[in-house]
Every structure is written in C-alpha cells, then in structure tokens.
Amino acid sequence: MPPDITADVAIGILRNAGCEERIISHCIAVRDLALKFLKKSGADKNLVETGALLHDIGRSESHGLDHAAIGADICRNLGLDERVCRIVERHIGAGITYEECIKEGLEPRNYIPESVEEKIVAHADNLIKGRREITIEERLKRSDKLSAESKRRIFLLSEEIEKFRDD
Secondary structure, eight states, rough: OOOOOOOOOOHHHHHHHHHHHHHHHHHHHHHHHHGHHHHHTTOOOOHHHHHHEEEEEEEEOSTTTHHHHHHHHHHHHTTHHHHHHHHHTSSBBBOHHHHHHHTTTOOOOSSSSSSSHHHHHHHHHHHHHHTOOOOOOHHHTTTTSOOOOHEEEEEEEEHHHHHHHHO
C-alpha cells in the first residue's frame, strides 16, 4: 500500500488496531509537529504524515519499548509501504542500537532512524509529551532512565532536524 493514505484512513487504522484515544491524540500532535519540518528538509509529506500518525500503533498491544517492533509488524501485516513500517520501527528516541536491544531484551533489529522522514518523526515524537510540545531540554530531563549515549543521540538528532523547522 502506498504511503499516501489519507489521515482519516490512518486514524481508522489506529482505532481498528485498538489504540486508545489518548494515543491517537498523541499521534495527531506528533504529525502536526512533524509537518513543520517538511519544507526545508525535502522530506516526502505523505510518508511523514502517515508514519507520524501510525508511529505508536504498537501501543495497541504494548506500552514497552517493544511497541515499535510490534507496530512495524502490524503495519507490515496490513501491507503498508515498507518506508512507513521503518518509520514506526525506528521512532523511539533517536533509535536503539543492537547492544541496547540485547540489554533491554528486545528482538535485535535496526532501530536507528536513517531516512530524513524517519528522523523527522522520531524527533517530533521526542518533543511531544501527550499532546503538548516540550523542549529538547525538557525531554532530556524527563529521560532519566536513558543512558548518556542515548541522550547524546537524541540531542544530535535534535540539532540535525531543528534546522528544518518552518515556524
């Protein structure tokens, strides 16, 4: 399925998967922020919008770190574009390394965002707490369980993506 499904269809997919309304509201807020990074980045609008809306679909089954892999698998089972699946899979923080997967008991996969669309959605998600936008400093303060390396990656991702913000 191409990435250019409508927002209403993506929201319907979230509801059909069993996502709570608070998760859907969060996904909409992440989408709204992610769209502010499009113009200067050259990112694919439909891909960013669909990926941002679906990024937390795995929360229909888990609220742990594994929700990214679960969500990507849900998207793959629905036949969604692989680029959307990778956005969902790689949206946590600034990604999870192979070593961190082993430490956290996650299935080892490539969870590091690579494409500009993956990075935009990961960054937007880092800046949305519930439905409210927060600063990167606030995000890092709230991330007391993260390693120094994870925090460093989040900060570097912020520096890379913030230059594209179109306010």
